[in-house]
Amino acid sequence: ETGVTQSPTHLIKTRGQQVTLRCSSQSGHNTVSWYQQALGQGPQFIFQYYREEENGRGNFPPRFSGLQFPNYSSELNVNALELDDSALYLCASRSQGEYTEAFFGQGTRLTVV
Amino acid sequence: RKEVEQDPGPFNVPEGATVAFNCTYSNSASQSFFWYRQDCRKEPKLLMSVYSSGNEDGRFTAQLNRASQYISLLIRDSKLSDSATYLCVVNINGNKLVFGAGTILRVKS
Numbered sequence: 001e002t003g004v005t006q007s008p009t010h011l012i013k014t015r016g017q018q019v020t021l022r023c024s025s026q027s028g029h030n031t032v033s034w035y036q037q038a039l040g041q042g043p044q045f046i047f048q049y050y051r052e053e054e055n056g057r058g059n060f061p062p063r064f065s066g067l068q069f070p071n072y073s074s075e076l077n078v079n080a081l082e083l084d085d086s087a088l089y090l091c092a093s094r095s096q097g098e099y100t101e102a103f104f105g106q107g108t109r110l111t112v113v
Numbered sequence: 114r115k116e117v118e119q120d121p122g123p124f125n126v127p128e129g130a131t132v133a134f135n136c137t138y139s140n141s142a143s144q145s146f147f148w149y150r151q152d153c154r155k156e157p158k159l160l161m162s163v164y165s166s167g168n169e170d171g172r173f174t175a176q177l178n179r180a181s182q183y184i185s186l187l188i189r190d191s192k193l194s195d196s197a198t199y200l201c202v203v204n205i206n207g208n209k210l211v212f213g214a215g216t217i218l219r220v221k222s
Contacts, residue, residue, distance in 0.1 A: 031208075033210065042119075043157065050208070098204060099162070101159050104157050104158070106156050
């Protein structure tokens with residue numbers, strides 16, 4: 001086990017709704033990244049938080065937003081859900097630095113109907 | 114050009130075979146590289162980190178060619194349990210991990 005936990009594990013939402021996904025990082029890790037993985041694709045980088053500040057963002061619209069808390073846990077919020085937002089959402093935690101490995105939670109499978 | 118590119122496969126190989134995957138990256142400033150393994154509907158798990166020219170861990174060997182900007186993963190004596198998707202990962206600018214789309218490996222008895 002990696003020590004990274006995500007909740008919920010599965011979620012069904014209706015188009016237009018908002019969703020909040022949660023991630024608890026591994027002890028000692030101060031950096032959390034979020035990824036979206038569609039079926040048959042590799043994980044796509046959404047954004048990264050380091051010490052409560054966003055310090056990297058991928059090509060996702062502003063309706064994807066996040067937070068990191070003082071204990072380094074994190075939330076991903078998605079507003080105005082679209083059908084294409086259906087995917088596995090992965091959280092990864094690591095220590096800041098060029099050579100540190102990332103460890104993933106089990107993911108949240110979001111279905112938008 | 115994509116930041117990280119992999120041959121999607123699938124690679125169908127018999128047990129005991131040797132198989133190699135390649136991955137190319139576009140950002141020449143990238144310093145660290147990883148191979149992750151992902152089983153169906155599960156999260157990616159770190160297989161190997163690739164530093165300097167490469168490293169070996171049991172049946173797995175990863176190599177890095179900075180001049181040509183590619184990373185390879187060699188699996189010797191394939192086992193049925195090696196069947197999975199293998200993800201090539203590049204650390205861009207020290208703060209963003211970019212994943213390839215993955216290469217599917219199927220090992221058959």
